[in-house]
Amino acid sequence: MASKTPVGFIGLGNMGNPMAKNLIKHGYPVIAYDVFPEACKEFQDLGAQVTESPADVAERADRIITMLPSSPNAKEVYTGANGILKKVKKGSLLIDSSTIDPAVSKELAKAVEKMGAVFMDAPVSGGVGAARAGNLTFMVGGVEQEFNAAKELLTCMGSNVVYCGEVGTGQAAKICNNMLLAISMIGTAEAMNLGIRLGLDPKLLAKILNMSSGRCWSSDTYNPVPGVMEGVPSSNNYQGGFGTTLMAKDLGLAQISATNTKTPVPLGSQAHQIYRMMCAKGYALKDFSAVFQFLREEESL
Amino acid sequence: MASKTPVGFIGLGNMGNPMAKNLIKHGYPVIAYDVFPEACKEFQDLGAQVTESPADVAERADRIITMLPSSPNAKEVYTGANGILKKVKKGSLLIDSSTIDPAVSKELAKAVEKMGAVFMDAPVSGGVGAARAGNLTFMVGGVEQEFNAAKELLTCMGSNVVYCGEVGTGQAAKICNNMLLAISMIGTAEAMNLGIRLGLDPKLLAKILNMSSGRCWSSDTYNPVPGVMEGVPSSNNYQGGFGTTLMAKDLGLAQISATNTKTPVPLGSQAHQIYRMMCAKGYALKDFSAVFQFLREEESL
């Protein structure tokens, strides 16, 4: 184990934190960086080497994983004044697990290539729980012959690592999955709400949907109705899980990709609007399954 | 087998035909009726007794199953001039497997009760294939103590027979399932279409969705993209399966129920509109998964 070469990790937030810890658990020395110094402290205690900039990380590690909240952050970390590209070594493998516009992934890939290094986009499916348990799904885009090198690291953090095609297709797969997820979740919330109004018991209705053609991950694994399932955000006042703002962000990426490729996505765009309205109505920090609560008519009128 | 008492069956269309045949296979003498006499011929050859009106069926059988296309047909068969109620015997069990407005089911139940008989609504999930194979799902609403009597017959035609609650809840469960199904199907079509436009291989994208949170029946069992799965309508030019007109009809029922109960169903109502537009654009008789084709931009422009 001790012989493993160090891995850089940039972005130690809600998701990056448990992901980097899983790398350490698998014996990789970690070179860490985050814009918020306090996010790094915990890693110092775990034996990681904490640096002062993405460039510093690139100087000390030739394999780097980045996990950042949005396109501008990713651009800054890669191409900014103290960005990775300032000191990246030839032949380095740079894996970006952020969820960003596929067009930006392609831009970054070009810039990385010019420096003689390799870029792959590898966004994840699964929330903080999956990140802790090490069973995220990684959707990876990039040159196929580098996939195995990436997979070696990603399997420390995820149970599924899927090669999707050229650079940007990891993002595409993530965006498409989350758009369908949002649609199914809202659909499940609507169907459950309507059924309850029509006199059905929610647990029974969920059972029926799950044995029929309405079955989906949102109905059988993450049901949005409080009391139907245990251990999901709906049974914990919609705390934890995957926040409404994050879902709205991913749907915005889907919307931009669909607009640019002239692809009709009538329900996807409506789902985007609904999560956008929820953000405006106080649901920003609640789990995205809170759409059930948003749609439910209030008693008082 | 010979000792089984006869069962009436009214409505021998695409669905009723294979359902009635399964009753016969299970040894039940069938008393048959359909408005179209030619629909009955086949049953005469199978040894069924063919009658001239729903009332005649009611005279000869005290357990009757009805399978009709819409609310007005159901009203006519039960309460019309030659309807079941003209000659229904006290204590008869009348099971309506049509998909209709739950409010109409409740009306029919009241009329049936006045005659001293029992009414249950038992709409089905699953198409013609499932009807032939005898593995439909029945969603049953009505008085609970009569459920076992209904189940005895329904298990001849379906593999799942679920008690849903009081009269009308069978319809409610069906409507909610199909609304969610339509939403997931359109969502799957949008996600697959967008992914393909962004450079993903359709089979790979389907595989990724199916191992992630976008997974749903429409993605893993009935994928709408030609070539992704075998044995589904999308691989047969969208022939067979569950017609777009039928889906539009069920979504109309969902819409009316939602309007009457003041339940917000933003995606359900949009799904209704999309299937309604498809009917107007030549897709009426195609399987409902043809929404993929409808949304796909044409090359020529």
Add this chain to the structure above:
Amino acid sequence: MASKTPVGFIGLGNMGNPMAKNLIKHGYPVIAYDVFPEACKEFQDLGAQVTESPADVAERADRIITMLPSSPNAKEVYTGANGILKKVKKGSLLIDSSTIDPAVSKELAKAVEKMGAVFMDAPVSGGVGAARAGNLTFMVGGVEQEFNAAKELLTCMGSNVVYCGEVGTGQAAKICNNMLLAISMIGTAEAMNLGIRLGLDPKLLAKILNMSSGRCWSSDTYNPVPGVMEGVPSSNNYQGGFGTTLMAKDLGLAQISATNTKTPVPLGSQAHQIYRMMCAKGYALKDFSAVFQFLREEESL
């Protein structure tokens, strides 16, 4: 003036109250009824004769106007145990100004005809303000040769009285107008909100829309953005005007009519859902232009 024959008026709510007063102002003796006795008191003081039931009104007046909140109320007032039809005189003219399902108007018309009387549907456009000012628009459906008799009364309460066609077309015109109104209002709210976010001054943007192809009643007469116009609900915390619940109700009628006639109304159905969600989120009693407030992102996040 004294020689005018009495007119019955049933339903003295927010709208009925000022409408009946305008009849009185024009010299018509009014025979009044409302389910809530307190609604009648004011009319007693104004010299109207207050009765105990719709039947009583029918006994004393052969021209009756009804203004009721929904289809069931209208059915009750016409065909109920103490309804108009119990004592209606042959040749009476019954004008229903309620906004209800056109199909119900047709049912009532048939029942009225059987008694040898005449029924017309005459729903109104314009809110409480227009009712007070006597400049409502009436959309009238029914036998054309009776239109002038109806118009004589309706011009006391409205400045536009339009003959629309056979029974039910008054409702149809009203429903279509209000569906388009809801769509334009939400559209205006979205366009104003987006423009403000992009740096435009709201008054200037309204001015530009109003001289361009985006111009509509909601932008030039009833602008939903506080401060853009005076004397409209948006400048009075969305009080007064046309309530969100009422708009949701009318959109529900449009939805049911569209479903029954298989007419695609994608934006109409989405508008319905938005007003339904607003009702669920505390906007029920606010003017329908409050959709601007509903869509506006909250600062605090």
Add this chain to the structure above:
Amino acid sequence: MASKTPVGFIGLGNMGNPMAKNLIKHGYPVIAYDVFPEACKEFQDLGAQVTESPADVAERADRIITMLPSSPNAKEVYTGANGILKKVKKGSLLIDSSTIDPAVSKELAKAVEKMGAVFMDAPVSGGVGAARAGNLTFMVGGVEQEFNAAKELLTCMGSNVVYCGEVGTGQAAKICNNMLLAISMIGTAEAMNLGIRLGLDPKLLAKILNMSSGRCWSSDTYNPVPGVMEGVPSSNNYQGGFGTTLMAKDLGLAQISATNTKTPVPLGSQAHQIYRMMCAKGYALKDFSAVFQFLREEESL
């Protein structure tokens, strides 16, 4: 007249052609350029000086108007290898009448400023007919003290020239107007279609809407139902006017602006999807009022 200094005009397509002609009519010598040489021929005959690149135009004129189909074209014309900025003179006034992303207008403005020149965005409202008649509406963004200089030229081509605020607000006003226009047009088409189905005469219904709160430019000036008005595209098989592809493009710009500013636009995004679907179904080149035809159910089924 002869003493007027020349004006550059780049982009002589459907809109640019009549706009440039109006400049000539007002006595301005025009320096013309278009990527398609044949578009220039007509101008040569009219006495205009035809050049070989945008840079050439900039060399010979210090006031230039550009009218281009999309953001990439605008970028090329301004910042490309033979772009305006290669030879722009200090103090030049560059007015872009293209409809593009406001963010791109801001980028171009910055690049122009660096060269010591002035940039204003001035997109238009009104189609080819208005361009010919010289009564376009111009929505102008940029430094206020330059507005009068711009207005001098723009009034030759339009009857309304409105100052909107800083650079980009012209685009913002245009985008907001067209989003509202699309919503009102679809809403008018839905309302007219529903009314016709419910038995109303289309001309009468249009008249009623136009005197009521449903009134909008799409109902009273550009009605989408064939036969209701003369001289509009709906009465000419939806030829001419404002093409569906162009509307889809503008709605895409609105969508991107709304996504970037986190503004909920539920009907705007649905309108975008509907025009996108229309493009996919053979309506790309028809006037955008053809949405009436798109929504109308076909008889044959």
